Amino acid sequence: MSVGGTVQPANMPSIDPVTEDAGAARPAASTPHPLLRLLSRRVPLGLLSIVVAAVIVYWATLVLPGDAATSILGQSATPERLAQLRQKLGLDEPPLQSFVRWFSGLLHGDFGTSLTQQRPVWDVVEPRLLNSAVLVLIAAVLSTIVGIVMGLMAARRPDRLTDTAFSVGALVASALPEFVVAVFVILTLSVGLFHWFPAISALPPGEYVWEHPDKLVLPAITLLIVVTPYVFRMVRAATIEALRADYSEVAVLKGTTQARLLYRHALPNALAPTIQVVGLNLLYLAGGIVMVETVFTYPGVGLTLVGAIESRDIPLVQFLVVLLAIFYVTVNIAADVGVLLVTPRKRFPR
Numbered sequence: 078m079s080v081g082g083t084v085q086p087a088n089m090p091s092i093d094p095v096t097e098d099a100g101a102a103r104p105a106a107s108t109p110h111p112l113l114r115l116l117s118r119r120v121p122l123g124l125l126s127i128v129v130a131a132v133i134v135y136w137a138t139l140v141l142p143g144d145a146a147t148s149i150l151g152q153s154a155t156p157e158r159l160a161q162l163r164q165k166l167g168l169d170e171p172p173l174q175s176f177v178r179w180f181s182g183l184l185h186g187d188f189g190t191s192l193t194q195q196r197p198v199w200d201v202v203e204p205r206l207l208n209s210a211v212l213v214l215i216a217a218v219l220s221t222i223v224g225i226v227m228g229l230m231a232a233r234r235p236d237r238l239t240d241t242a243f244s245v246g247a248l249v250a251s252a253l254p255e256f257v258v259a260v261f262v263i264l265t266l267s268v269g270l271f272h273w274f275p276a277i278s279a280l281p282p283g284e285y286v287w288e289h290p291d292k293l294v295l296p297a298i299t300l301l302i303v304v305t306p307y308v309f310r311m312v313r314a315a316t317i318e319a320l321r322a323d324y325s326e327v328a329v330l331k332g333t334t335q336a337r338l339l340y341r342h343a344l345p346n347a348l349a350p351t352i353q354v355v356g357l358n359l360l361y362l363a364g365g366i367v368m369v370e371t372v373f374t375y376p377g378v379g380l381t382l383v384g385a386i387e388s389r390d391i392p393l394v395q396f397l398v399v400l401l402a403i404f405y406v407t408v409n410i411a412a413d414v415g416v417l418l419v420t421p422r423k424r425f426p427r
Contacts, residue, residue, distance in 0.1 A: 123406040130402035138391045189392035198396045208286045209377030213362045216300035221355050224308025232316035247306035255365050259299045259372040278375040296373045304358045311354040315347035348419045356412030363404055
């Protein structure tokens with residue numbers, strides 16, 4: 078049998094070019110976009126992680142020594158008064174029944190009532206959450222900008238004086254605990270060399286931190302010093318690697334200026350690891366903000382969490398920890414999406 082003048086074996090099936098092309102294109106058309114594939118995998122796992130975290134935190138808070146009744150009435154309270162208050166607060170409810178009620182309330186937006194303040198948990202947390210969100214946002218934005226600028230300046234001339242100074246400063250800052258940096262900032266800008274800003278950030282009840290911006294400065298500077306080195310070191314390393322890549326050498330041979338090479342070619346290729354480290358910084362801020370808020374008496378969720386643990390306000394502790402778990406999962410997914418969006422070879426389906 079001949080096809081187009083070419084002899085074809087009798088046992089070989091004939092191939093229709095149109096059918097073959099359509100069949101080859103069908104798998105590509107059915108391949109989901111990498112972004113959808115990422116979300117379809119990470120979102121269910123994130124929801125499962127939040128549920129597991131909620132279950133763990135609930136049962137973990139049951140083993141905390143003492144309870145809210147003892148914290149409210151004091152150690153000298155009689156057993157009868159403690160029993161009455163425990164019954165009033167619902168502390169004598171069976172654990173499994175209490176868990177079902179609490180978890181069902183979470184799903185329906187009912188986060189419980191603070192045992193010590195006798196107010197809905199959300200009413201207690203909302204103003205503190207807004208204050209912490211402002212502080213974290215300012216620290217994240219400023220640390221990203223400062224870290225990228227310092228990283229590009231250091232990578233432009235590696236192993237020179239600027240690079241060495243920035244690298245040593247970043248190493249020292251990243252090695253210091255948050256409370257040490259906070260004390261140093263207070264001594265420098267509040268009670269020692271200068272008296273520019275208040276040493277503590279306590280606010281009157283019902284007021285927000287943006288109404289007193291001077292009380293936001295020192296906590297923001299502290300977090301800026303703590304988290305900027307991680308962005309700087311990642312941007313520096315990724316940019317130096319990009320500048321030494323083959324495409325950078327080709328661009329130099331074609332006469333590309335150093336500034337264009339740095340900002341047009343190297344920086345875009347350094348964005349993916351930078352986004353990852355920014356995400357890690359946000360997760361770090363969610364935990365590190367507890368120490369900073371405690372040092373400055375900053376009215377945020379960190380200080381609220383410490384106070385809730387001390388007073389054994391279990392519903393407040395449970396909600397804050399679940400809130401942090403949701404924040405961790407959301408930031409992780411957002412960071413992965415950001416890396417996918419700035420990396421074309423990962424973004425376009427194959």
